[in-house]
Amino acid sequence: MNDGQEQAILAVHVRGLDGMCVGCRAWWSRLAPYPCWQVDWATSRQARTITTRFLENVR
Incomplete structure (x- = not known):
């Protein structure tokens, strides 16, 4: 799954x-x-995606 599919679900x-x-x-x-x-x-x-991005930038 990608961000676009999640956004589509949340939009509908x-x-x-x-x-x-x-x-x-x-x-x-x-x-x-x-x-x-x-x-x-x-x-x-x-x-999960936001947390992963944040933790990768903290290192």
Whole structure:
């Protein structure tokens, strides 16, 4: 996976007015509370990438 794919997930899977994930409803016709597991995954990947970049620059 690359940053572009994570950004695409985060752009589509946003909170709807009803508190449900818009991306899950549009792609899978599934009612999932926001944040859904795709958002959790994408944000954790971003955090790992940021942490790795920071730690590489500290050395």
